[in-house]
Amino acid sequence: MEQTRMAIRQLWETWYGDIPGWVPTNKNVLAMEEIAEANALVDDDQENGELHFDGESFQPGQERLIKLSDQVVSLSSAGDYVAARKSIGMALHTLQDFYAHSSWVEALNQKNAGDRIYPGLGYPNTMIYPLGPKVKTCSNCRAQVAVFCGDCDGNIKSIDLTSGYYSGEPAFKKKSSAKCSHGGPLDFSTMYDLGIIDSADLLFGKEYENGSISDPSAPTVYDFRISTLQPHKRDLVARAAVLDHKMHTVVMADNVHEHGKALVQARVGGNRKLYPIQILKRDSHGDEPSPDDYGWREIAIATGGHLITFPENETAEANALLDILSRPNHAEILSVAATSSEENPGCEFIFPIDSSLKSLVISTSGVSSLKLFNSNGSPYSSSSTTDTNIRRVGNTIALNFTSMTIPPPGFYRISLKSTTHYTLSISGESSLSIVSFYLAEAGGRPQHRAYFPIPSYPIVGEKSMVKAHIHGNFTDAKFEFRTKGGALIASQDTVRREVDPEDTATMFYGNSTAIPEGEFMAYLTGINDDGDEFQRVVPLMLSSSKLKLTAPTIQRMTAGEPQKVTIGLTNFNSVPDTYDVFAVDSKDSIVEVTHASVYLEPGASGSFDVHLLPKTNSTIGMTGIVFGAKGRTTQGNMSLQRFVLEPEAKPLSYSRIKYHQYANETGQLIERLKMGKKR
Structure with missing residues (x-):
């Protein structure tokens, strides 16, 4: 995974330099992680040797790289950049395994040829053919102790290209004891001859930065194509569309059965996009909420967003409100959902504003009023109210503070009045943000382990691994579990910023406290480099299960x-x-x-x-x-x-193949490379 990150960072610098928006930002890092995770997940499949170039599977391995390359192009053309990144990650794993599992590097060393890539690897006009099954490539290692590698120096007996066989791959079983094994304590292809051991734009996150509605022709989450955000101009159907709008996901919601809502909720949560889900829904029931609203409200709450209900005559205002709520590069500071009553309609919350914030949006739904106070208790008043945009649509109020009107660093209090369910979100444009956060579990085969997001609800009482990326400068900080109402449940390990000029974010790995029962959220609190207290929240709500x-x-x-x-x-x-x-x-x-x-x-x-x-x-x-x-x-x-x-399986068209590389001609190939001849 780290090799993949390093390569992508080098590509950023080569392709984009210091172009604004293409220095490594948190959304670019998310794209990079999607590729890296897809790379590592290939190790979950240890039955198909061509995924790893095991067992001299050079021909099917090359075919796999060609097909994945074609797939990246076709998926990108279709606008499915997440899938294209996954294909890139899978291809990179196979590509990297060629150099780790084959004898190419050893052959170069024998010829004193330095470091050279294998020509044509992954290119559609080249095919690589292996050695015959009876060709001897390795001898037994010496000083073997149990299943651990002994002295294997010099046991490769051929200059020809070969790769190690690994147990458990039925299509590439070892046909002779004179063939090389992959090696390592978990390879049981033989106990004695452990020979070889492990020695564009949108694809890299630009669509997260663009701030535009997704291509309406692209497939949505629930089999629905939408051409406009104006609901009165489209047919009323029992479906839902999910669009990415300026980093936020917008759900145009009509009546959808429970399984459809489950798909929407799992899709947005599974993608781990750390920004709220704003759900727009026409209000056809006056002030009384529709029974159908509650399922959508739960999805909005689970991501720190709002269920925005509005009458048809306020469609334009709803779109303007959406522009305020969907600002790019916003970091969440506070995310609350709770219930008030007529007997106790008031509620208050305290939150910090730090020097890294360049703008501020306070949005709330289900309230009759909201007030902002300074830390000393006095009402906050802006010196330039003309730049403060206040907008109310249906049940939602939003206050937009620009760089000219944002309050100075310090703690502030917000007071709300509500007699029903309400939500509150505070966010701002900031260089200090949580790029990703998830509870993780080990994946991949033994000796090739990595941590991947838990695909389901975590289990009450278990201690999962916390994996997070934090972008920006800070000193000490810590993660906390809090309820959706803001109450503290538990504190996690202390996070210390990594001082690495080549790293795009602080990577944090740590064990969580025991998973609490119910619903909770992850907060990050600490001190930034200017000495201000800051607070960030992962808007995706976590829910545990037994x-x-x-x-x-x-x-x-x-x-x-x-x-x-x-x-x-x-x-x-x-x-x-x-x-x-x-x-x-x-x-x-x-x-x-x-x-x-x-x-x-x-x-x-x-x-x-x-x-x-x-x-x-x-x-x-x-x-x-x-x-x-x-x-x-x-x-x-x-x-x-x-x-x-x-797509439907079709044989590779060999009419595309112009060059044929043969493993038994490896020595001649290296000599030609040394002389500067391509082929």
Whole structure:
């Protein structure tokens, strides 16, 4: 993963230099992490040797690189940049494994040829053919102790190109003891001859920076194409569209069944985009909330956003409000959702403003009034109110402070009055922000481990790994778990800023405290370099469960080919329950869920199968499936599994192949490279 980050940082400098917006920003870092994570996840598949160039799989490995390269182009052309980045990450893993798992570097050393790339690797006009099965490439290592590597110096017996065989890859089993093994304590291809051991623009996040509505022709999260934000100009259908608007996700919401809402919620949470979800919904019920509103309100609250209901005659005002709420490069400072009553309508919150903030937006919904006070209790008043934009649409109020009107650093108090459900969000443009934050679990095969986001709700009482990126300058800081109402639950490990001029953000790894029961949020508090106290919040709300849900990582799926996925359930509640299970996806690939429900005693485990058959005319690219289980008396869980849907399998067109590289001609190839001849 670090090799991938280093390469991307070098590309930034080469391609964009110091062009404004293309210095490594937090959104570019998020794009980089998407590529790096996709790279590492390839190690979850240890059955297909061509993913790693194991077992002399040079021909299928080269075909894989060519197809992934084509896929990056086609996905980018279709506007699916997240899927294109995933394809880049998978290709980079295979590319890196060529140099780690093959004897190319050793062959260069024998010829004193220095460092050279293998010509044609990954290019569509070149094919690489392996040695014959009887060609000897390695001898046994010496001084072998148990399964640990012994003295393997000089055991490669051929200048020809070869790679190590790894146990568990059925298509590339070792055919002779004279062939090399991959090596390492977990490779059981042999116990004695452990030979070789591990020695553009939008793709890199620019679409996160643009601040424009997504291409209306691009596929949305719930099979709906939308041409405008003005709801009265489109047909009323029971679907939802998710758009990216200036870094914020906008959901145009009509009546959608619960499974559709689950898909939207899992999609926006699974993508870990750390900005609020603003949900626009026409208000057709006057002041009384519609029963349908509550599901959408929960999704908005889960990401720090608002459910903005408005009458049709305020459509233009709603769009203007959206522009205020959806400012790019905003860092969340406070995110609250709670309920007031007529008996206790007042509520107050204290928050800091620090010197890194260049603007400020205070937005709230479900309130009748809001007031801002200085730390000494006096009402805050701006010296230049002309630059302070106050806008109210339907049930939402927004105060927009520009660089000219933002209050000076210090602590401020905000007072709200509400007799119903309300939400409050405070954010500002800042160089100090949380780029990413998630609870993680180990993934990849042993000896190739990395930490990846937990795809489902964390389990109550467990201690997950916290993985975070923090952009900007600060001294000491710490993470905290708080309720959505703002109450402190627990403090995490102290975060210290990494002083590395080549790093784009402080990377934090630490163990969380025990996962609390219920819903909670992650805050970061500390001191910035100017000595100001600052506060940042991850707007995505975390929800814990006592039902553990496990699903395999799906990386690839081919249109027209059936696939079965088995979902495991374990009940950690102290009472038995019946869990109604479901699966929903955005490409209509699900054929059947084998059980409608699963009954589990306390501590018991069960499973259900989901049969998939993606259609041959499906739009290729990144998609996702939500596997869920809803308890009848206890809380359920759901997991989002993402994969790239590939086009219907077709053989590689060998008419494109112009150059044929043969492993047994490696020595001659190196000599030609030394002499400066291409081929």
